[in-house]
Amino acid sequence: MEKMLKTRYAWTAGTVVITLVAVASALRSGEGPVDRDRIPAAARKEIKSVELEIDRIEAESLNKARSTTLDRFQQITLLGKLIFYDRQLSVKRNESCSFCHMPETGFTGPISTLNRTTAAYPGSVRTRFSGRKPQSHTYASFSPVLHYNSEQGDFVGGQFWDMRATGLRLDSALAEQAQSPPLDPTEIGFIDPACMVYRISQRPYRSMAETLWGAQAFAVHWPADAKQVCDRPGPAPDADPFPLHVLNVDRGIAQTTFDQIAEAIAAFEGSPEVNPFSAKYDYVMAGKAEFTPEEKAGYELFRSKTTHVLNSWTRE
Numbered sequence: 423m424e425k426m427l428k429t430r431y432a433w434t435a436g437t438v439v440i441t442l443v444a445v446a447s448a449l450r451s452g453e454g455p456v457d458r459d460r461i462p463a464a465a466r467k468e469i470k471s472v473e474l475e476i477d478r479i480e481a482e483s484l485n486k487a488r489s490t491t492l493d494r495f496q497q498i499t500l501l502g503k504l505i506f507y508d509r510q511l512s513v514k515r516n517e518s519c520s521f522c523h524m525p526e527t528g529f530t531g532p533i534s535t536l537n538r539t540t541a542a543y544p545g546s547v548r549t550r551f552s553g554r555k556p557q558s559h560t561y562a563s564f565s566p567v568l569h570y571n572s573e574q575g576d577f578v579g580g581q582f583w584d585m586r587a588t589g590l591r592l593d594s595a596l597a598e599q600a601q602s603p604p605l606d607p608t609e610i611g612f613i614d615p616a617c618m619v620y621r622i623s624q625r626p627y628r629s630m631a632e633t634l635w636g637a638q639a640f641a642v643h644w645p646a647d648a649k650q651v652c653d654r655p656g657p658a659p660d661a662d663p664f665p666l667h668v669l670n671v672d673r674g675i676a677q678t679t680f681d682q683i684a685e686a687i688a689a690f691e692g693s694p695e696v697n698p699f700s701a702k703y704d705y706v707m708a709g710k711a712e713f714t715p716e717e718k719a720g721y722e723l724f725r726s727k728t729t730h731v732l733n734s735w736t737r738e
């Protein structure tokens with residue numbers, strides 16, 4: 423009996439190991455049958471139409487860049503928008519920032535099938551899902567660099583649900599946030615920050631970026647295998663954290679340009695186009711509209727009782 427049990431355990435253990443190996447290799451390839459099932463057909467259809475809309479906005483912005491006279495601030499904002507809507511700036515050339523932050527849904531995720539089910543969104547490697555629901559970045563530019571507010575006895579500022587983009591390095595939480603998705607294996611998925619710079623160096627708005635950032639911005643000696651390396655999804659292996667082997671001064675140039683890319687994205691996210699202050703609430707605050715009696719009651723309840731209500735909820 424004991425022997426039989428042992429054999430049975432051995433069999434079970436063997437099957438589990440084989441299954442795990444199969445699942446792991448399917449996940450690693452990013453294309454396995456396990457993953458293909460995760461995106462429902464209805465979501466696939468919506469994804470297609472979101473991609474078309476992203477390309478339309480990108481083309482419209484490119485036209486604007488070519489045909490309009492803009493001052494420096496407007497140029498930086500437009501450059502940020504071009505980057506934000508450019509699907510070529512992802513490991514599989516299919517997913518821009520806007521894929522998870524579209525204007526028609528207030529700059530959060532636009533795909534209703536996913537909003538009703540997974541809440542999280544697939545990355546450029548479409549079989550990998552990002553960890554959380556995309557936040558709207560409308561009004562996010564008003565969040566300061568993370569700091570301790572002693573009056574409130576709490577931390578204030580930063581970006582992300584958990585404030586992990588602090589803004590301490592670039593003096594802008596929003597710019598620092600923009601450096602995370604490009605390297606997140608479940609989002610844009612690059613293996614090296616320099617890949618973002620390499621890809622932009624091949625885009626039609628490169629000269630606009632050079633005018634704003636200087637001729638050095640893309641003057642990097644790209645290694646012969648740059649294309650192959652940047653087509654490979656991250657994360658980078660621990661033993662080789664920067665697999666696009668640009669060396670010394672070139673690494674510095676690429677990092678500086680990566681910072682400027684982030685700052686341009688932040689300029690777009692902070693622009694009036696993204697922060698319209700056009701809600702009825704904004705008009706009431708500006709004295710241009712009035713609340714209905716019901717809205718007024720809700721507003722007063724919110725102002726007077728919310729802290730109390732929230733406290734009792736969190737205690738339960």
Ligand code: HEC
Nearest residue numbers: 519522543552554555556557559562581582583600603609
């Ligand atoms: C695959 C979906 C996806 C993509 C692509 C993506 N994001 Fe997000 N975004 C998210 C998720 C999910 C969060 C919340 C994550 C968290 O808090 O951990 C988020 C949070 C943010 C926030 C924080 C807002 C706040 O109030 O704290 C900003 C800003 C933002 N994203 C901008 C960007 C930019 C810029 C890019 C491109 C460089 C980008 N996102 C690409 C899913 C995505």
